[in-house]
Amino acid sequence: MLDLLRFGSQGWGDEMAWGAAMTVAVAVLAYAIGLVLGSLTAAAKLAGNAPVRALAGTYTTVVRGVPALLVIWLLFFGGSGLVTWVAAAFGYGGRVELSAFAVGVVAVGIVSGAYAAEVIRGAVQAVPRGQVEAAKALGMHTGLRLRRVIVPQALRYALPGLGNVWQMTLKDTSLVSVVTLAELMRQAFIASGSTRQPFVFYLTAALVYMALTTASEAGFRLLERRAERGVRRAVG
Amino acid sequence: MDFDLIARSLPQLLSGAGLTLQLVGLSLVIGLALALLVALGRLSTLKPVAALTGAYVFLFRSTPLLVQIFLIYYGLGQFAAVRESFLWPLLREPYWCAVIALALNTAAYTGEIIRGGIRSVPFGQVEAARALGMGGALLYRRIILPQAFRQALPAYGNEVIQMVQATSLASTITLMELTGVARAIASRTFQPVEVFVIAGAIYLALNFVVTQAVRLGERRLGREAAR
Structure with a gap:
């Protein structure tokens, strides 16, 4: 059975490894998009005017309320049309096709951003008001207040939640296999089809996901411990 | 917006939503029953039981649901023993494979939610019940589980939406x-x-109905608690 997972032309080991690398690449890029979108959306919710707040609220409610798979399909069927339309507005006449990679990264990133927004908003609100008032009293302007007072503290509050969003994003990348991007699930699907040993390959995929989630959980725990190194606690 | 297309596709989308509801309902019922066992197993003083249920929770929470569905639907059919077993009529149907995968998945998440609920019940409650001579199943049925469920309800609402x-x-x-339709x-x-706009709507x-139901449930249980 393990022959099937050999590297080289005889086995599927290298294909599965490339698939795992693609999964990580999609997850990291989607998470980065999610963090940017999430921060912007949180800022819009906390400090925007009414229309901006409404827009941000609609984004988080809708995207967190529909399946990630639906977002992927929408971008798969509608993404190229949208990009072509935007390109036409800038004077480009041809049709723009989105690659499966782009569709996957953007779709999972959009979903990731909606969840990250709520985490970041909660974290910013958890920074005590007195901190902000004190910073104002010292004459700090908005940018400095954000950089020196709010972000360092909010980041600590946000870390556990952002860790959960990462785990979700990592697992959501498996859905991108439906648009035939050659990530872990897609490779397992192809290998299963040609060897007729689906159990072996899906189990391998499951073990890889397990290793990835376990390793990243340990990573986030380290980060959390580092972020809390200056905090006194009543217990432990 | 092509309203003609919307009018033509609405019946198909609604029948798809019917299947969605069926899958949700079935897997939630089976999943909740399993989740209770998982929660009790995790809290068990018997080491092997706690370890086994712990491994189950870890397995299902650390892998994507898609892998679980494919393992059950495509993977299990690889083995002749499965194909000849009495379970095959079930495992060869995509419908039941989906229900089984969804139920097993939600049982792992819900088990942790219920476990949290049980752990939140103050020990004084258990002591008082024991002083009144309650023990075992009666203690769970009358004292621990009702309070645990009340505590777990908001988190369970999120799980239902998921x-x-x-x-x-x-x-x-x-x-x-x-989504398939x-x-x-x-x-x-x-x-x-x-x-996709209609499907999303x-x-x-559906989410709105779930959140309202949970809110209603919370209010009812809260009123009982206040009495």
């Missing part, structure tokens, strides 16, 4: 539930926006 969305993965094993119409008409409506 489950509504999770059923969309059933479309990957040929089931034409809401929307995808099929989009690939046929190449007018994705209309179809149906999902949002």
